[in-house]
Amino acid sequence: MKQDTVPVVIIGGGPAGLTAAYELQKLSHAHVPQVYEASDMVGGISRTETYKGYRFDIGGHRFFTKVREVEDMWREVLGDDFITVQRLSRIFYRGRFYDYPLRIFNALGNIGPYETYKIIGSYIKWKLRPKAQEDTFEDWVINRFGGRLYMHFFHSYTKKVWGIPPSEIRADWAAQRIKNLSLPKAVWNAISGANDTASLIEEFQYPRLGPGMMWEKTRDLIEKQGGTVQMRTEVVKVNRDGNRVTSIDVRRWTENGGQSEKTERIEGAHFVNSMAVRDLIHAFDPPPPPEVVAAADRLKYRDFLIVTLMLDHADPFPDNWIYIHSPKVKVGRIQNFRAWSKEMLPDQNTSSIGMEYFCQKGDGLWSSSDEDLRKLASEELEKLDLAKASDVIDWTVIRQPKAYPVYDGEYKEALDTVSGWLKTLENFQTVGRNGLHRYNNQDHSMLSAMYAARNILGENNDVWDVNVERSYHEEFEAKPKNKASKERLDKGAVL
Template identity: 60%
Template sequence: MNSYDNRLRLQPEAQSVAIIGGGPAGLTAAYCLQKHGSSHPIVLEESSQVGGIARTEVYKGYRFDIGGHRFFTKVKPVEKLWKEVLPNDFLRRPRMSRIYYRGKYFAYPLKMFNALNNMGIYESARIMLSYLKWKVRPHVEEENFEQWVTNRFGGRLFWHFFKAYTEKVWGIPCTSIRADWAAQRIQNLSLRKAVWNAISGSNDTASLIGAFDYPRLGPGMMWETFRDRVEEKGGEVRMNSRATRIYRDDHHVTAMEVTPNEEGAKPYRLEADQFISSMPISELILAMDPPAPAEVQVAARTLRYRDFLIVTLILKGEDLFPDNWIYVHSPEVEVGRIQNFRSWSEEMIPEPNRSSIGMEYFVNDTDTMWKTDNAVLIKQAAAELEHLGLAKASDVVDGTVIRQPKAYPVYDGDYQDALAIIRDWLGNFDNLQVVGRNGMHRYNNQDHSMLTAMLAVDNIYGAKNDLWAVNVERSYHEEFEIASDRDKAAEAAPAESNRPAQFAAA
């Protein structure tokens, strides 16, 4: 049978399923469909690599991560799936990270004497007084990020350790970021707990784990293996294939137009009984044929994203610094976060006496930096690395640049209302489900994306899971049950991955 047949042909009692997106959510959906008995799910991936933002890029044998992905979760079904697919290739890595601020490096998680030495007794006392002030007279409302953080950490600590970095990451004022983003990403950390952790050396907050698992060849190894397993069992993962139109009959999807990213290739029609989408929800809405109602289209155009580029530098020397990653708060450089890939896995570096350093920049695709020539970006990144005292620019022997559009859904002042309109309209569809980070416009992680996909598959086989009820904020604070036919209890505390804000780290 031609792999581009217009119709998915399965057993009469089986439902054909088309999946948009070959990232963690889409591949998990395909894999779980096969565990249910579906032999031929079709996954459409618009790029040449699976994994989405969790992929591993390769340049001259050097492997590098798009943002730093740790594998840690309290979601037992997800953890089981990771070990099932990649049973023998995890490394246990110790965590080491620091914050660069005002020309000094702060250990993170905080270490009491290091923090006191860097801040000084006077400023440390001001931080504590500010904390007490805001505990006594907090903001009455917590509508934005600044209010939420100030109420929990005090204005002085917000100004030192949250404001500059957060605005570097998102490109908008902290007052324009919704408080629910803080509640989701900063989790249950408090100043009292941070101080206690600094004194005792304990890390009892989810974002501050001391060790984590990591595939020896990077996170892409996981998703490449998922792809291989799906194809071995008769499924398809069609690369360079973009869903460009979603045909519907009222609230029932009938087919998709798929446009191959190949010279001379023509769009084709793909029909299925069920559809699962992890493409950006705004693009999904705007691809509808006939078009979605006007107010839904307006809502889709309201949703915003933050883009991301990484300049990977190859340098002389093996042990430039021990950190897995470093947060850079200082405004005199544009880099926001730095990855040291040898500290993630030695197998990411193919040559002895070499290092691979990822210089991460948070941008918009309309910014000058996004359009800047690669050679200029490599030179800038090398100069900034030297400015930070981590290596000499002259030790850089090579480099490459990867641009990642729509890396992070933005939680601005308009997104909640816009997303509510979209959710209300999509909720009427009987054979379309949205999953994953961009699919739901939720700043979640690998395991949360996987969990939504697993529950979506259960729905195809008769369950009644509300995917939007997989509450991200709650999942940080406690273990809770999600009823499904596969697992009656799924603990939903997200894995740590791609977290650009400190106190919710990489």
């Protein structure tokens, strides 16, 4: 590395880590990003896995944002490789399929006039006498939809996803993920066709070869500009001297899948992290104060696995994905990858169906053999009357630990303690979903990383205070925090 360059060490090659490197190179020729990724693929949970020519997501990843800078980066990197996908998704509940977003006649026809009357009555009751305090997911939803609709469409699915009752999930999660949706708005959208709720958009952009295409191209651009992205290189220690980080220790994976016994020390001037914050705290040497370590240990994660089934015919259902609310099956969501992009399949006369299961590392599902998971997924696909188990011609399984940060009753106090200590570090920032322990969208992870890169160059953005809600509001306006931000705004960028 040249003497007049400034090394910036970035932990993790997912959307946040790669965005930080890309943004840094865009704004400075002197700062050289060095990205270290433990796995053999970039993109994190937004990567695209491949199996015998079939490409599939770790969950579906729509590309939709109202943050101009994120949109600009997507376009700069992928250009014409984006396709526009019409959204079609449904909910399977009590043996019927409900259009999602809501279609009024479909919903009324499925649920019936008596139950519709009960839902409206429950909604009026809770609007007249709402819960005074919205501490939990359950409180938040009931105040906006009524207890009856909550019971039908929120309780069972939320418990399946998170593995804990909705009464134990904090309201923060609902406010962030469901955003500004309410029953009157849902009904009005269904009648009028209007829809300004971010989670219910009718069409979205998608890389023609899956979301991993975005991050593979970003990696190539970073390396073309002189940065490095080193794969199969796990960060095992973050060394500090007081409130400054001095270096990281890495251990490289060998070609046969083992780990080298030797560690290598990497020094840097600035550091950006996107690994899970609980693991990060345990990586510091010397360690943080005991209360910070104890707080980090209280942060929990929900794990995920996908059984991708290849079928002997195309499109057993037209949806991009289906939410499975039925407690009679374990599958939580089902993807039809050909409905996302036909280029995800090598043979257009077949199907690639992702059966998604939410679980905990070490539980019965996670520990099941791949063959047992294939059998379970095939049987559940048939039980839902979507295809026959005998239609399956091939399959593969991917397990994803730490897919979702959990918003339980302990997380807020614990995260405040952890973030309070991390903010005392002068040259170290943490970004992204797991780096901030926030169940955010891809664009929010990217925006936090952009802020971190700008901070290295002299700005003073609080990456912990990136407000994901405001980025979806139609009235969102950029507010420059300093002169450098204002200059960029004057050139047309939105912060």
